[in-house]
Amino acid sequence: MILVTGATGSIGRALMRQLRHDGVAARALVRDEAKGRALGGEFAVGDFDDPRSIAAALNGIDRLFLNGAGAQPADGEQPMVRQQTAIIDAARAAGVDRVVKVSVWHAHEGGRLAEGAHWQIEQHLKGSGLGWSVLQPSGFMQNFVTGQGSFSADGNLVGAYGDAAISYIDCEDIAACAATLLTGPRGDGETFLLSGPQALTHTQIAEKLSAALGRTVRYVNLPADELVAALTSQGLPPQFAEDVAVLMQGVARGVPAPTTTAVRDLTGRAPRTFDDFLTAHREDLAALLVAAHR
Template structure:
């Protein structure tokens, strides 16, 4: 039995490997990474695998039974990259692919969902067993915003009163490890989200309590928020995606109260207050 993880040296990938090592022997885990040298500290075997270099994927997947396909981070390029991995997995005889998608990818108002929805369709058409791990937002996505809010005196966004069911990256990683290491997840879709949802106004209140000063939430029009993000150094295209994601949150795109994540990991998810407390001791 060999379980492989793509992007294993990334922030999510490393956490998945660490969690998986508590469930299966390290000798059954394979890190698929662009540079195996960067995986030398992980305590598992590593092979070179690059989403953009299809010739690396077949050899990397040889002998793999179960694959975790962590979605690529190049928005706009992910679908061909994912297709290359899926096709290589078919040719290599991989039996099941688990894929890190986005919450309710088939109905999400977030533009980010488009590539995930298309990748899910590829998986369903592949003939391979699949498991869709539809992750909501990472709590860590707000780390920069929290520091910025304290420095500037206000939290900004375009999410209105939309509730956001975020959880810690480690929570999602643990769920992936459970799915990879146990049976009964074939052809299933999990909507994974935090147990406790919050609005950005509520996040601002949490920041205020920890910072010891009042930090309001200022809700901005989408275009204006994108311009602010640009002014902070983000590329225009990425700033636009983040602003649109906030608008999607205002439409319920990042809210879920099904508690499938905590059910999979067997404990409550990590609340946003824990991130705030870790950043503002």
């Protein structure tokens, strides 16, 4: 049986649907019982910071899908590192055979925010003695419908990406790659860089959003200091805002631009395009922009 953490997120929900469709036994780890019931399959209520609940959820589990949004750092601490390394240790104690972990694109030592945190977790996993596979996806297309795509109050895109292109990926494709690794022998001891089929600038993304929504969406590029000011005005800690701006500047230098063949290699099909994504999520995106404009 497979335990899916982060089961109510964009990747986890898609993975649970696919495993259920394929007749694979899977258990979702959720914090809210009502959300667990809404998934329509077996679930366990637990919390990353509650070792007893994690141990109970891992009972009878052979493979673990390790995913979960990192909490905003407080005073430099990354709770995700503590939480996920503890789950890896609990998985080893429970006799789990293999862990498939969702990381971030080119996680590296000393990286800011999630880049450095995921690198630490990857190292712990690789040294745990468990079988492992790591997925390092590029930016999520779903960020544009979950409120994390940096829309301004008037419905325009804002950021400090310049003319850099990003190979955004649909979370459905990340889930499909995870399902392949969780249900078969492929990928043990390997790291996979996952991308969409094309790299797009945010100006191009704004044009696609305009066509899909029937209204003009512009991309507004901000200097790093203005972006930091905008983020801190929304209540983010200054250091966190500065780290976000630095990461965007890294993107502006083209770090996430390349596309890869990993999705096709693992699933046998091409990754979804941004146009495919917009067609599937047009109503969600329109509702988000209406809410942002209020």
